[in-house]
Amino acid sequence: MRAGLGVRLFACLIALLFVTPTLIVAATSVTSGSMVTFPPKGFSLRWFQEVLTDPEWLTALGNSAQVGLLAAVLAMAAGTSLAFAAARSRFLPPALVTGLAVLPMTVPLVVAGIGFYLVYIRVGLSGNVLSLGIAHAVLGLPFVFVNVLAALTGVDRRVEEAARVSGATEAVTLLRITLPLVAPAALVGGVLAFVSSWDEVVVALFLNTPQFRTLPVVMWSQVRSGVEPSISAVATLITLVSLLMAALVLVGPAVVKKVRRRT
Amino acid sequence: MSALSQIPSRASSPGPQAGPEAGSAVRAGHGAGPGEGPARARRFPRPDFWSGAGLPGLVFVVAAFVVPMAVVVVKSLTDPSPANYTAIFTSSVYQRSVVDTLQMALVVTVLCLLIGYPYAYAMARSGTAMRTFLMVALMLAFWTSLLVRTYAWQIVLNDTGLVNTALRDWLGLTSAPIHMIRTPFAVYVGMVHILLPYAVLALFAQLRSIDPDVERAAQVMGARPWRVFARVTLPLSLPGAVAGGVLVFVLALGFYITPQLLGGARQVYVGQAIMQQIEQFLKPGVGAAMAVLLFVAVLAVLGLAARFVGLGRILGVGMGRRR
Incomplete structure (x- = not known):
């Protein structure tokens, strides 16, 4: 049954409300004036220039990128490993492994933040890429786990058996056959882990020090004192990276499949 | 959309409970005929290859997540005392x-x-x-x-x-x-x-x-x-x-x-x-x-x-x- 005209008009209105805030932020970042006004006064990229030459923002940008990459790599390793155990182990109860791997998805960030804060500081892990990278890897690993697990159920076991029959050990089969087969799924999960780290604020607030702050943490500290075109510029940069990554994950696999089918 | 719903309850192949040490490399891991796997292993599953593959992930999630969560619980009971909870419920x-x-x-x-x-x-x-x-x-x-x-x-x-x-x-x-x-x-x-x-x-x-x-x-x-x-x-x-x-x-x-x-x-x-x-x-x-x-x-x-x-x-x- 087709949706009625009223319903469709209402949906379009909400769709506009969905995108307007993001567009407003982008618009206020390209103003040539020195205040956030709407409509913006003239067009200039001066605020992007200012942000990208300011050492504070640049350091934060570097920190965010490093933390995101570390989180993605760790999440890919741990999530894939857990997915293997959940799907294949006859020793570990799958419900236990799955529960452990999915639990970080359910924890409120404030709660996770306190835990990381209490423990990581005690073991000398605070205010650096490693501590926040590990924390964000924990939060991102469910995405890797879920994707790899789904991919594993689609793996043709006969391919692995063929390797075993040909004399490969279990370890070699895992490295040369199974891992490459689930690698794309792990990569998708890794990108998701990167994005969730890239714009995460709460846990980053718990683990930040004046010397070590990520982009969202610096943005947070400035946002609390008001709105500025430079914050809009940073917000736009953060959003562009997130959207690019999302497009990579949402559209990428379909494109790859299409190209492969053609060749 | 929800890949989570595909979580299997257990691997589908009904192979024997053969650990790396039990049987030849070829036999372990795929569905062999009945009677091949030792019966006691079926009743008491032993660590197998895939548990080993899952070990790094388990260690990571326990050390980096479960331990911090447990510390939060301990902290809530000991700093200074379980009275933290009564404070929440009475204030x-x-x-x-x-x-x-x-x-x-x-x-x-x-x-x-x-x-x-x-x-x-x-x-x-x-x-x-x-x-x-x-x-x-x-x-x-x-x-x-x-x-x-x-x-x-x-x-x-x-x-x-x-x-x-x-x-x-x-x-x-x-x-x-x-x-x-x-x-x-x-x-x-x-x-x-x-x-x-x-x-x-x-x-x-x-x-x-x-x-x-x-x-x-x-x-x-x-x-x-x-x-x-x-x-x-x-x-x-x-x-x-x-x-x-x-x-x-x-x-x-x-x-x-x-x-x-x-x-x-x-x-x-x-x-x-x-x-x-x-x-x-x-x-x-x-x-x-x-x-x-x-x-x-x-x-x-x-x-x-x-x-x-x-x-x-x-x-x-x-x-x-x-x-």
Whole structure:
């Protein structure tokens, strides 16, 4: 049954409300004036220039990128490993492994933040890429786990058996056959882990020090004192990276499949 | 959409319980004939190769996540004492905070479902162009950072913001700014905007799964469109509403950033109260106790809802996006 005209008009209105805030932020970042006004006064990229030459923002940008990459790599390793155990182990109860791997998805960030804060500081892990990278890897690993697990159920076991029959050990089969087969799924999960780290604020607030702050943490500290075109510029940069990554994950696999089918 | 629902209860191949040490390399790992695996191994499973492959992940998640969570529980009981919990339950300040939070989460959930339903319906029951437009708009919002979107609402709802400028300078309707920022109203606007996509995605997935023939049958039998909707479509879409509503509700319970920026000082929601205990009052024990209660509440709601719609469906809605 087709949706009625009223319903469709209402949906379009909400769709506009969905995108307007993001567009407003982008618009206020390209103003040539020195205040956030709407409509913006003239067009200039001066605020992007200012942000990208300011050492504070640049350091934060570097920190965010490093933390995101570390989180993605760790999440890919741990999530894939857990997915293997959940799907294949006859020793570990799958419900236990799955529960452990999915639990970080359910924890409120404030709660996770306190835990990381209490423990990581005690073991000398605070205010650096490693501590926040590990924390964000924990939060991102469910995405890797879920994707790899789904991919594993689609793996043709006969391919692995063929390797075993040909004399490969279990370890070699895992490295040369199974891992490459689930690698794309792990990569998708890794990108998701990167994005969730890239714009995460709460846990980053718990683990930040004046010397070590990520982009969202610096943005947070400035946002609390008001709105500025430079914050809009940073917000736009953060959003562009997130959207690019999302497009990579949402559209990428379909494109790859299409190209492969053609060749 | 929800890869989580594909979580298998156990590997499908009924192979023998052969560890690396039991039998030749070729035999282990695939479905061999009966009697080949030792019976005692079947009764008492021993660590096998795949448990070893899972070990690094298990060690990581236990050390980096389970231990910190356990430390929060210990902290809540020992810093200074379990009285942290009685303080939460007896102090009127905390009680107020809990009531405010529950009320806020409930209102946000209801609003998300009421607004999200027609949106999801339009997405599920329209042509490709319309569906693509609605999906792109949804995704654009969904993947914009929570902090950025909260900041955007700050720009819009400020005393000198977009809405007030429009009302005063362009339309001439008001002379003094309408105070919207730092009120519960602003929090509701921001939170509904941020959480609405979860409700829409859950409802959309459910609506798409309804067999069109069922609705057609009702129509053929003479039911008018609204009756088809009320008696067929709506009941069949309820699991999606439950999944989306529960997810929105538990996410809303722990929000910190949005209420902190858009809300006033009068409403202190649980997420903010926890931060306050740690940052301002330097009482990590009380903060930890509140955190434990919050996590338990979230798990209880999820566990309860999982009995009706399945945990995979609820958590799968997130599509890899967390708040």
